[in-house]
Amino acid sequence: MSKLTPYQQFEQHIKNAKKILITAHRYPDIDAIGSCLALADAIKSDKTIKVWIPKNNTKDWDCFPKSDLVEKEFPSxxxxDTCIVCDCSNLERVENYEHIQNTTHDYTTINIDHHSDNNYFGDINIVETISSVGELLYHLFTKLKIPISSSMATCLYAAISFDTGRFAYSNVTEKTLETASKLVKIGANPYLITQAMEENKSEKDFQLIKIAIDNLIINKHASFAYTTIPKKSPKGSVKIIDLIRQLKDIDLLIVFQELQSKLVKVNLRSKSQVNVSKLAQQFGGGGHDRAAGILFNKDLETCQAELIQYIQSR
Ligand SMILES: [Mn+2]
Structure with missing residues (x-):
């Protein structure tokens, strides 16, 4: 097995797999869900496939073809015989991953990811530095001559578009654009996908944007800015971090989102200076060099004070 490349290991294993569970990280984004759906489509012939996306995590993304493969409850x-985890640097990033860990029967774990801090938790690890799992899967399917249908192309295009900020971030390469172009040729419709991803905001989303702007604190001297979303805020789906990163000349952007009284989700982005993956790791989080996250089991004020103090002391 060891002499084979990860792609070949994947091919060999999937050939004989019969029952496959596919999942992704908690608070799954469009890269995570799009990758799960495209993968399910790619390997489903003569196999039973279940895509498990835990219930309290799921929001309806309108950019995907409807899929009846998605299960919100863990199919206990x-x-x-196979568990494929997409877009996760470690297994703990899967919501209720204990369900998988506590499984008593034998199975093979396949780790498909693009995070630089991936810990190679799989029996098979397809981990590459690339814009998105969507882009990685395109290369995997092409290399293994797995046909890409137009609905798979839609899922992959949406995944890539999302993780690259509509092909705008520093993770975009010539190959990323070439891949997107190939996906459009197969049947992905860029405007329909962008419309479903962008022009879908509710009144609550705009109330949320207002809160984010009202709570915005800018430290020009130290080149960082942050905002806070208290737990009583309306539940919107707008990505506040993408809004505040539009600030000129500010490298580090942070969103503190209070999920419960002692549970705070922190989103971190940097444009070119701070390695936010390393910053997040200081507080038990992780991610990419330019995009990372932390989940604090502390009250909002405490985690905010700890993180801001740490940033200012660097
Ligand atoms: Mn991703």
Whole structure:
């Protein structure tokens, strides 16, 4: 097995797999879900496939073809022989990953990811530095001559578009654009996908934007800015971090989102200076060099004070 490349290991294993569970990280984004759906489509012939996306995490993304493969509850009676985890640097990033870990039957874990801090938790690890899992899967499918349908192309295009900020971030390469172009040729419709991803905001989303702007604190001297979303705020789906990163001449952007009284989700972005993956790791989080996250089991004021103090002391 060891002499084979990860792609070949994947091919060999999937050939004989019968029951496959596919999942992704908590608060799954469009890269995570799009990758799961495209993958399910790619390998589903003569196999039973379940895509498990935990319930309290799921929001309806309108950019995907409807899929009846998605399960919101963990399929506990499903004796899967293969578990594919997409877009996760470690297994702990899967919501309720204990369900997988506590499984008593034997299975093979396949780790498909693009985070630089991936810990190679799989039996098979397809981990590459690339814009998105969507782009990685395109290369995997092409290399293994797995046909890409137009609905798979839609999922992959949406995944890539999302993780690259509509092809705008520093993770975009010539190959990323070439891949997107190929996906459009197969049937992905860029405007329809962008419309479904962008022109879909509710009144609550705009109330959320207002809160984010009202709470914005800018430290020009130290080149960082942050905002706070208290737990009583309306539940919107707008990505506040993408809004505040539009600030000129500010490298480090932070969103503190209070999920519960002692649970705070922190989003971190940097444009060119701070390695936010390393910053997040200081507080038990992780991610990419330019985009990372932390989940604090502390009250909002404490985690805010700890993180801001740490940033200012660097
Ligand atoms: Mn991703």
């Amino acid at each position: 009676s499903f004796k899967f």
